[in-house]
Amino acid sequence: MPGPRRPRAVLVSAGLLLVASGTAVALAACSIGGPGRVTTVGEVDFDTPLPVxxxxxxxxxxxxxxxxxxxxxxxxxxxxxxxxxxxxxxxxxxxxxxxxxxxxxxxxxxxxxxxxxxxxxxxxxxxxxxxxxxxxxxxxxxxxxxxxxxxxxxxxxxxxxxxxxxxxxxxxxxxxxxxxxxxxxxxxxALPLPREYGVDDLPVIIQDVALTDEGRLETAPQGFAGRLGDELVVNGARGPYADVRDELVRLRLLNASTARSYAFGWDDGRPIDLIATDGGLLEASVALERVMLSPGERAEVLVRMEPGERRTLQSVMTPEAAGLQPVVAGINGATDEFDVLELRAADSLDASPEVPERLAELPPVETDVAATRIFELEGFEINGRQMASDRIDETVTVGTAERWVVSNPSGMPHSFHAHDVQFRVASVDGAPPPPELAGWKDTIHVRPETEYELILRFDDFADPDTPYMYHCHLLWHEDQGMMGQFAVVEPGQRATMTEETNDHDHH
Known part of the structure; x- marks a missing residue:
């Protein structure tokens, strides 16, 4: 079998999209429909060894x-x-x-x-x-x-x-x-974790693609989130499986899709054990029903195998997980289900030690900040404007920590990525972050009508001449201009490029 059966697309009119979103997304034009609901669960043959x-x-x-x-x-x-x-x-x-x-x-x-x-x-x-x-x-x-x-x-x-x-x-x-x-x-x-690359420590690069019935790459249908393929390739392979010979296996999950978010879990419903996010290890392993990753996010998970066992990594997205209304979710990939990767345990497995209760020591989230900045994500704009290559949107003083308040007042999908530093999530809608967001991050899924308080520290690399970027990591959104620039400077210094302020300037 060449791969999963191609499901029929269910197209939804742009008018219905606008009603469901509650935002004037005329900027999305009348051609947005996405591929409709997609499922490949139970339809993937897993007949290709996982390329490493x-x-x-x-x-x-x-x-x-x-x-x-x-x-x-x-x-x-x-x-x-x-x-x-x-x-x-x-x-x-x-x-x-x-x-x-x-x-x-x-x-x-x-x-x-x-x-x-x-x-x-x-x-x-x-x-x-x-x-x-x-x-x-x-x-x-x-x-x-x-x-x-x-x-x-x-x-x-x-x-x-x-x-x-x-x-x-x-x-x-x-x-x-x-x-x-x-x-x-x-x-x-120093930790007893799997780390033999390609053996018990597997890179898992997930992308969605649109392939013809003959297997050739074609342009994917367009949703508001961006182009959404109707099947997955992992490390470039369709229907991959990995033979494992160790009890404990580490998967390094990378959402390298341009628009699609995933909610990863196991086919038998057992918890998935998260040990690390974008910037490194969590303080302790977190058992979750699903690990959600928007484009650009990474997660390291552990799985303990039984001899002879076969286990399937799946992605089962729901409107609730994405925070989207059902119609908007349906044309932006948030009702889709995929079989991703099959793990095949040998009949005899090498023993693996228990995972330590404590993985890392994370410093307390800083509260002494030099500035608070507001970032509202809506349409293809941040704070009501689009990217200008000759404009510095924010200027940060080296040696300080800042609070960045990132919100999505719309009903549409967005994410947020900051260059240069890993940040901590201090709160989500004023409440402490869930355990899976308590570690170091550089990219987050920004749910509709939700506010995230991020703490970023800029200890070095002052350069008034060259900016870093912040942007939505739904890459079509980034390409449409949903991006800004910030410069890190010495105290009292100004960026040498044009610097402007806006109605959402920091205080």
């Missing part, structure tokens, strides 16, 4: 700098044998290798662009100087090489890299330009 992205090769220079090489290139991929799709990848035809670095290590990545158009590489979740960030100000022209260099100074975490060209990010990521960047440190290495 190779570990990126590196060299170490005399000064100790670890150097990686990435080349963005065009190629072809057979999602179904014999059916060729045009795709992009790093160092290959689709996706890219996994980079690994230690905390305290100096790294450089020589990024070559072999495409026929400009692109960038953004180190999503990485704390690094603005000029090394890989946003739309660091475009790499065809034939050029860009060599960002920085010292890794954050805890062990599952990060990733992807393009960030303004107005074209959705297209570049959807074509396959993405990969993982794993950070290690001594504290995480």
């Amino acid at each position: 992205p190779p570990l990126a090769r590196s060299t170490v220079e005399p000064d100790g700098t670890r150097v990686f090489d990435l080349e963005a290139r065009a190629g072809t991929t057979e999602f179904t044998p014999g059916a060729t799709s045009e795709t992009w990848g790093f160092n290959g035809a689709y996706l890219g290798p996994t980079l690994v670095a230690e905390r305290g290590e100096r790294v450089r990545v020589d990024v070559a662009n072999a495409l026929d158009e400009a692109t960038t590489v953004h180190w999503h979740g990485m704390h690094l100087p603005a000029e090394m960030d890989g946003g739309p100000h660091q475009m790499v022209q065809p034939g050029d090489i860009w060599s960002p260099e920085w010292t890794v100074d954050q805890q062990a975490a599952t990060l990733w890299y992807h393009p960030h060209p303004h107005g074209e990010t959705e297209q570049h990521v959807a074509r396959g330009l993405a990969g993982m960047f794993l950070l290690r440190d001594e504290a995480e290495a």
Whole structure:
């Protein structure tokens, strides 16, 4: 069987969308319908071994700098044998290798662009100087090489890299330009957790795609959230399975889709054990019914297998989980169900130790903040305006912590990603965050009519000349201009680019 049966799309009129959302989304035009409700549960054959992205090769220079090489290139991929799709990848035809670095290590990545158009590489979740960030100000022209260099100074975490060209990010990521960047440190290495890459520590890069009946990649239907495929590929493969020989397995989940959110859990309904979010380990494992990830978010989960057992990772989204009204949910992927990955345990498994009750020590959420800033997400705008490349929207003083209040007053799906730092969620609608949001984050799903209080600390990398970005990580929204720029400066300094204030300025 080539894969799951393609379900029929159920299209909903734009007029019904507008009524259900309660917002004037004329900006979405009359063509928005999405693919309708999709389910592949019970229809996936799981007949493809899970590909494991190779570990990126590196060299170490005399000064100790670890150097990686990435080349963005065009190629072809057979999602179904014999059916060729045009795709992009790093160092290959689709996706890219996994980079690994230690905390305290100096790294450089020589990024070559072999495409026929400009692109960038953004180190999503990485704390690094603005000029090394890989946003739309660091475009790499065809034939050029860009060599960002920085010292890794954050805890062990599952990060990733992807393009960030303004107005074209959705297209570049959807074509396959993405990969993982794993950070290690001594504290995480001292824990009895699975960490043999590709064996008991598996990268799981989830994307939704639209394929023809012959298996060729095609353009996905458009919902308000963005383009929504009607089936999944994991690490670039349809219907993957992974053979495991250890009792305890670690899955590093990356939502590399451009628009679709997921709610991951197990097919038999048992809890899914979350140990880490975007920026690293939680204080303790959290048993959840589902782990929800919007585009760009990551989660590390553990699963303990029994000999000979088969277990299926699924995504079962509901309007309640997404915070959407049923009609809006139905045309934005929030009623969809997918079989994602099958784990197949060997008849005899290597014993694994128990998971420690305490995984990490997280500092208290800061309350001494230098400024409070308001970010309202509505339509394709933040605080009522769209991205301008020559405008600094916010200026932050180095060495301070800030409170960013992010809200979604509309009935439509949005998310929020901040470059440069990992943040803590101080409250959700004034209440303490749930355990799954209590760790370090760089991207959050922003539910409709909900307010999130984020605490961010900016300890270094002042640069008045080069901004960082904040934006909705539904990449079509980002491309439409749902993005702003902030600069980190020394006390009393101003950003050198144009700086404007707005009605939502900080206080």
